[in-house]
Amino acid sequence: MRRYASSTSRLAIAALAAVTLTLTACGGGGDDSSSATATEVKLYNDKGAWKTYFEGVGKLSKEQIGLGVTPVGYTDEPTYEAFIKASFRTNNKPDLFTWSTGGRLKEIVDSGQVADTSDLWKDAIANGDVSKELEPYYTIDGKQYCVPANVSYWVMFYNKKVFSDAGVQPPTSWADLIKTADTLKAKGVTPFYQTSVLFSFVWFQQLLIGTDPQLYNDLATGKAKFTDPKVVAVMQQWKDMEDKGYFSDPGSKDQPEAMLKSGKVAMGLFGTWFNTNMTTQGMKPDSDYGMFVVPNVTPSLPTTTVAFESGPLCSLTKAPNPEASTKFMKWWVQEKAQDQWANSRGDVSANPKVQIKDPSLNQLNKDAGEGKYALANRFFEAVPPAVLTAALDGFGAFMVDPGSFQKQLETIQKASDDYWKSN
């Protein structure tokens, strides 16, 4: 009988030990932030290099609305995307996070997790804090989501010294640009930067929006095919440029800003956010380098088309503290916040009231605001994610083997067919 009792108590102790361990393991994940005392918002972003700029805005927001910012930066895109998506299904959710517009925004909005910001947009447009033109990029099924984290125009950055040494000026027509490229090439300078990693779509985008902006939009919405003879002609033109040796090595591990600075490469097509890369490389805007809008390939088009991108700052319906997130986003779109955010990075702002300090950037921003350019949504956001992945691979492979363009277009079209069949 004693034995029996002792084995029972042993069993009890063991069970208790197991239960305690399990409970300890599960008990760690409590959320202790309460809405009344929120003084910080965690801002998750895939722009790890912009930490100081986020902190700069955070310092200002702390002063003005009592909410500081803790930036949580990622640099690897897949990791970041997987983390944000996983957070939708767990309790570990960001207060705010950066994302992209277009198909990727629609995808997360469709999951019902992204906070509706329609009221915020209505007020911001009424106050003149956000231009009405931006609204469509943030509208899904009639409602607005997120706020603009950044806006950028895609322009050509060029090394001024290389240009003056070669005796060339920023071109005013496509023919002029090609002539410039020839001159530079003859001087032993590689005219254009290109890369097969991630930004492999850039030249396709530029050539197509300058040739047929409508076709570009139709490709993005699945109304036109990548194998369309006009698209093939654009690829043929791109191939000719590759064959003439206009482009840098697509697989180079050198940073584009370093290549532009050394003068190895004369020009590079980037969003205006690239300004930050150039200045951190120690180059001075307007004296060391300049920027120009790329002229249309087809001269008869009425307006010059410029690629445009806008990245959102979002919050979730089940954010840890929805009031704090909303409060921050309301402040974020206003002039003071945007002045700090845009000018510290040297980019344009989504808020038209912000005075941009960099003169050529300011001119560009003004021209665009006055409707001098037609804007095309950047390829990255314009096409659905599945098509984008195929296209980035296809263009990357094309750069290495330009003769393969027909095959690449067919592969991309297959991804497009697959996507539009089920969506």
Add this chain to the structure above:
Amino acid sequence: MTATTSATKSRRSLGTGWSALGFISPAVLVVAALLYAPFLYTVFYSFTDYDGLTSPKWVALDNFKKFLDDPALTTSVRNTLFWVVGTTIVPVAIGLLIALLSYGIKGGTLLRLPFMLPYALSGAGLGVIWGFILQSDGAANDLLRLLHLPGADISFLQQAPYNTIAMIVAMTWQQSGVNALLFLVGLQSIPTPPLEAARLDGASGFRMFRHITWPLLAPLTTVVVGLSLVASLKTFDIVWVTTQGGPGRSSETLAVTMYRDAFVSSDYGYGSAVALVLTLVTGAVTVAYLRFQIRGQEKLR
């Protein structure tokens, strides 16, 4: 009395059984949560269409059917085969050669040392360093040009299949030393009597190796080749760091394809299917190889 004793006994053993279970349960739970659950989840996801956002949708064998008609996967399988052949044969052969040539001679350790050093690098580090050497117009091209050898104009990381071959060369550079080390251990463990007997019989050089050393090294060769086989099938780090499987998916291995489909394309179902196939292939190849080897060795005995 007897009945009572046996009852107590059975109760006690029952009690011990349950309490033992209680004590091991934390460990079992950890193992189940960290090892079994993810694996079973992966198996489940491989039969679904899952974007990581909405709930997984059951699609039965669709992912595996897609597998058969995915051109990217054909490239990936071909590259993985390259890796298997390349990194099981070349580094093992070189490793054996280093071990044989440096074994038992004066200063052998010093001669082997440089081959061992690369092993200090991680796969990622290897990728970064060789990425610089192999980049278009990089150090590798300069060297070939200097020596007037062919290939100076090849972009090693850009053009398929050179990119896969170039990375296999990098891997060989790293792996040969370790293999040499393992073979050396094998050589040291060969008992002296058979060697002396063979020497007395007049065997030397290649004959000695072919008939005495090689058969006696067999158990170790099995291990070295087996390890290389598994390592080559799961090749990921060096490819991801050096080319990210590009350009245009031309240098992907199965492991890279799995990662890309799951995390870059957010097609977790398809990625899981690739993972499952890769696991099954690795398992099958390893079992088949070991069976074959062990049977061979038994015959030898």
